[in-house]
Amino acid sequence: MRSAIEQQVRDFIAESFMFRVDRSDIAGDESLLEAGIVDSTGILELVAFLETTFAIQLADDEIVPDNLDSIDALTAFVTRKCADAESADAPAMAVAG
Amino acid sequence: MCGIAGYFGHPDPSIPRRATVARMVGAIAHRGPDDRGVFVDDNVGLGHARLSIIDVASGAQPMANADGTVHVAFNGEIFNYVELRADLIARGHRFRTESDTEVILHAYEAWGIDCVEAFNGDFAFALWDSRLKRFVAARDRMGVRPFFYAWRDGCLYFASEVKALLEVPGIDAELDPLALDQIFTVWFPIAPRTLFKGVMELPAGHRLIATPDTVNVAPWWRLSFPDAGDSAAHDNRDEHEIADELRFLLLDATRIRLRSDVPVGAYLSGGLDSSIVAAAVHRIQPDRLRTFSVTFEQEEYDESAWQATMVDALGTDHTAVACRSADIGASFPTVVRHVEQPLLRTGPAPMLALSQLAHDQGYKVVLTGEGADEVFGGYDTFKEAAVRRFCARQPGSERRPRLFERLYPYLPGLKRQTGQYRRAFFSAGPEDTTDPLFSHMPRFRTAIGAKIFYSDDMRATLAGYDALADLGAGLPADFGRWHPLHQAQYLETVYLLPGYILSSQGDRVAMANAVEGRFPFLDHRVVTFASRLPPHLKLRGLREKRILRRAMGPLLPPTAAARPKQPYRAPIAQAFVGGGAPDYVGDALSVAAIRHSGHFDPHAVDRLLAKARSRRLAGFRDNSALVGILSTQLWQRQFTRHAGTADDIPAVA
Numbered sequence: 001m002r003s004a005i006e007q008q009v010r011d012f013i014a015e016s017f018m019f020r021v022d023r024s025d026i027a028g029d030e031s032l033l034e035a036g037i038v039d040s041t042g043i044l045e046l047v048a049f050l051e052t053t054f055a056i057q058l059a060d061d062e063i064v065p066d067n068l069d070s071i072d073a074l075t076a077f078v079t080r081k082c083a084d085a086e087s088a089d090a091p092a093m094a095v096a097g
Numbered sequence: 098m099c100g101i102a103g104y105f106g107h108p109d110p111s112i113p114r115r116a117t118v119a120r121m122v123g124a125i126a127h128r129g130p131d132d133r134g135v136f137v138d139d140n141v142g143l144g145h146a147r148l149s150i151i152d153v154a155s156g157a158q159p160m161a162n163a164d165g166t167v168h169v170a171f172n173g174e175i176f177n178y179v180e181l182r183a184d185l186i187a188r189g190h191r192f193r194t195e196s197d198t199e200v201i202l203h204a205y206e207a208w209g210i211d212c213v214e215a216f217n218g219d220f221a222f223a224l225w226d227s228r229l230k231r232f233v234a235a236r237d238r239m240g241v242r243p244f245f246y247a248w249r250d251g252c253l254y255f256a257s258e259v260k261a262l263l264e265v266p267g268i269d270a271e272l273d274p275l276a277l278d279q280i281f282t283v284w285f286p287i288a289p290r291t292l293f294k295g296v297m298e299l300p301a302g303h304r305l306i307a308t309p310d311t312v313n314v315a316p317w318w319r320l321s322f323p324d325a326g327d328s329a330a331h332d333n334r335d336e337h338e339i340a341d342e343l344r345f346l347l348l349d350a351t352r353i354r355l356r357s358d359v360p361v362g363a364y365l366s367g368g369l370d371s372s373i374v375a376a377a378v379h380r381i382q383p384d385r386l387r388t389f390s391v392t393f394e395q396e397e398y399d400e401s402a403w404q405a406t407m408v409d410a411l412g413t414d415h416t417a418v419a420c421r422s423a424d425i426g427a428s429f430p431t432v433v434r435h436v437e438q439p440l441l442r443t444g445p446a447p448m449l450a451l452s453q454l455a456h457d458q459g460y461k462v463v464l465t466g467e468g469a470d471e472v473f474g475g476y477d478t479f480k481e482a483a484v485r486r487f488c489a490r491q492p493g494s495e496r497r498p499r500l501f502e503r504l505y506p507y508l509p510g511l512k513r514q515t516g517q518y519r520r521a522f523f524s525a526g527p528e529d530t531t532d533p534l535f536s537h538m539p540r541f542r543t544a545i546g547a548k549i550f551y552s553d554d555m556r557a558t559l560a561g562y563d564a565l566a567d568l569g570a571g572l573p574a575d576f577g578r579w580h581p582l583h584q585a586q587y588l589e590t591v592y593l594l595p596g597y598i599l600s601s602q603g604d605r606v607a608m609a610n611a612v613e614g615r616f617p618f619l620d621h622r623v624v625t626f627a628s629r630l631p632p633h634l635k636l637r638g639l640r641e642k643r644i645l646r647r648a649m650g651p652l653l654p655p656t657a658a659a660r661p662k663q664p665y666r667a668p669i670a671q672a673f674v675g676g677g678a679p680d681y682v683g684d685a686l687s688v689a690a691i692r693h694s695g696h697f698d699p700h701a702v703d704r705l706l707a708k709a710r711s712r713r714l715a716g717f718r719d720n721s722a723l724v725g726i727l728s729t730q731l732w733q734r735q736f737t738r739h740a741g742t743a744d745d746i747p748a749v750a
Contacts, residue, residue, distance in 0.1 A: 015704065015708075016708060018549070019549060019550060019698075019701035019702075019704045019705055020549055020550075020698055020700075020701045036542065036545070036546045036549070036718075038716075039542075039543055039546055039716050039717060039718045041716045041717045041718075042716030042717075042718065042719070045716060
C-alpha cells in the first residue's frame with residue numbers, strides 16, 4: 001500500500017521526468033540518476049516540487065542522493081521532513097531552538 | 098569564399114547537364130552572391146557561386162590552367178597563396194591572375210594531388226584533370242569548408258551544401274535513422290554519414306580521387322599526439338621559449354588571415370580567445386578594427402561588459418546585435434534550413450544574427466577566436482574529466498569530489514547542488530577510466546537521455562545500434578597511448594569541431610549571410626605546435642589554456658587575460674514557449690505531426706511541451722530533447738517532399 005506522499009512523488013516523477021507511460025512502474029529503490037530519469041540539472045526541478053507541494057524547506061546540505069535519488073528515499077525523506085515541520089510548529093517545541 | 102557544386106561522370110541523358118549544375122549553384126547562391134559560373138564538358142560539370150574577396154576583378158571560377166586541361170571550382174582561401182605563388186613563379190610557372198584559385202591550378206601541375214600539403218588554408222575544391230581523366234576533391238585539415246557528395250545512376254554529384262544535391266532529379270531527402278541516433282548521442286552525424294540517406298560528407302583532412310572506373314577516399318592529414326610515455330616526443334623547451342614561439346606563430350597566423358581585397362572585421366565575444374585575435378590584429382595593423390558581437394537579455398548568457406572592456410582597450414569600432422529569446426525562436430526554421438540537420442542546442446541562431454549584422458555593415462570577412470579551446474585545452478569537459486579521473490583513483494576519498502564544486506561556476510542551476518550530487522552525476526555508474534570516450538561520457542549521457550522520446554518504431558529500426566561504438570571504432574590505433582587530455586582534445590578537434598562548431602555554428606550560419614569566418618587558432622602550424630606541448634602547459638590543475646595566456650596575455654588588458662572561461666551558450670526553452678513564442682512550435686510538435694514523421698513518441702512529446710509551457714525547463718536533458726525534436730520536425734518539413742505541405746513553415750527573413 002503506497003502512502004499519499006509516495007503516490008504524489010511517483011506522479012510527479014512520472015509526469016515531469018519519465019514522459020513515456022510504459023516506464024511508470026519504476027522500482028522504489030531504483031537510482032533515478034543511474035536510470036537516466038533525472039539528470040544533475042533536473043534536480044532543482046525536483047527540489048522546487050518538494051518545497052511547494054509539501055511546504056517544506058530543503059537546506060543545501062540536504063540536496064544529496066541519499067535523500068533524493070529513489071522513490072523510496074524521497075518518500076522517507078519527505079515523511080521525515082513533514083514530521084519535523086509539524087513538531088516544530090507545536091508550541092512546546094518553541095523553546096527548543 | 099563561395100559555394101561549389103557539380104558532378105563527375107555521365108548524368109542520366111534525361112537530365113540537362115548545364116541547367117542542372119546552374120540549378121545546384123542557385124540553391125547555394127547565398128554563399129556567393131557576387132558572381133556565378135558553370136563549366137561543363139564530356140565527363141564533368143563544375144559550378145561556382147562567388148563571394149569576391151581576393152582578386153575581385155579576375156578571380157572568376159571555374160578556372161582553367163593555361164592549356165585548358167585542368168579545371169577547378171574552389172570554395173575557401175589559401176592564406177599562403179602569396180608565398181606559394183612566388184615559389185611557383187621561381188619554378189617557371191606563369192600566372193594570369195592575382196587569385197589564390199590560380200595558385201591551386203599551378204600547385205596541382207607542380208605537385209599533383211600532394212599540393213594540398215603545401216596549402217595553409219580553409220578550402221574545399223573539385224578539380225578535373227582531363228589528361229589523366231581524373232576527378233579530385235579535397236577538404237582542409239580542420240574541416241572549415243564543407244563538401245558533400247552522392248551517387249546517382251553511376252554519376253557522382255557534389256556540393257558545398259546538401260540542398261544543392263537535392264536539385265538533382267532523383268536525389269531526394271530521406272532521413273537516415275542511424276544519423277539521427279548519432280545526433281541524439283554526440284550532437285551531429287559522424288562523417289561521412291549525414292542525416293540525408295545516401296548523401297556523404299567528405300571528412301575533414303580527406304581527399305577523394307575518382308576515375309571513370311575507381312573511387313578512392315583517404316585522409317591526407319590527421320591530427321596526432323605523442324605517446325604519453327615518450328617525453329622526447331614532447332616539446333621540452335623552457336616555457337618562455339615556447340610562449341615566444343607561440344606568440345610569433347599566432348601573430349603570423351593572424352597576419353596571413355588579414356589578406357583580402359575587401360575589409361576584414363572580427364567577432365568579439367568578450368572571451369579570452371576572440372580578445373586575443375582582436376589584440377593580434379591591433380598589433381599587426383594600426384587601422385581601427387571593426388568588431389561585432391551578440392548580446393543577450395539574460396545575464397546568464399550575456400558578455401557585454403567584457404566586450405566593452407576589450408572595445409575600450411583596443412579602440413575598436415564596435416557594433417552589437419541584441420538577441421532576445423524570441424529572436425532565436427523566430428529564426429530557428431531558417432537556422433535549420435541552413436545547417437541541414439537537427440540541433441540539440443540553439444547556439445547557431447545568435448550566430449546567424451551576428452553574420453547578418455556583419456553583412457549589413459558591409460563586411461564579407463571576419464576573424465574569430467574559434468579553435469583555441471580545442472587546441473589549447475580550454476573546454477570544461479577537459480577539467481571535468483581530470484577531476485573525475487582524480488576521484489576514480491581514490492574512490493573512498495571524501496575530499497577529492499569537492500573539486501566538482503569548482504566546475505561550472507557560471508551555471509546558476511548547479512550552484513545549489515552539493516558536491517555529492519555533482520559527484521553522483523559526473524560519475525554515474527562505475528567509472529571506466531580506460532574507456533577511450535571517458536572524457537565525454539557525462540555529456541554523451543545527457544544527450545542520450547533525450548532518447549526516451551524515441552517512438553517504438555524508431556527503437557525497432559535502430560535495433561540496438563550503438564553510436565558510441567561507431568565513434569570509438571574510428572579512433573586511431575595509437576589513441577590509447579596518448580595522455581588523457583590529448584585523447585579528450587582529439588575527440589573535440591576531430592569530431593565536435595567540424596561536426597558542429599565549424600559547421601552548424603560556423604560556416605553554415607555565416608555563409609547564410611555571405612560572411613566568411615577565418616580562424617587564426619586553427620592554422621595547422623599552430624595546431625601541430627600545440628599537439629606536441631606537454632599537457633600541463635595547456636591545462637594545469639583547473640586553470641585552462643596556460644601557455645596561451647602566457648604567450649598572448651601581454652597584448653591584453655590584465656583583467657581580460659585572467660578571465661576564466663565562460664562557454665558560449667544561448668537560451669533554449671524560452672525561445673520556443675511562453676510569451677513571444679513562435680506559432681510553428683505547436684504545429685511542429687503536435688501529436689499528429691510527431692506521429693506522421695514517426696521518430697518520436699507523440700504523447701511523450703506532448704507531455705514535454707506541456708511541461709515546458711507550464712514552467713521553466715531546468716534540465717539539460719529536457720532542453721536538449723525539446724530543441725532536438727523540434728529541429729528534427731523542421732528538418733523533415735523543409736527537406737522531405739512527403740512531409741505535409743512545405744508552406745506551413747513561415748518564411749522568416
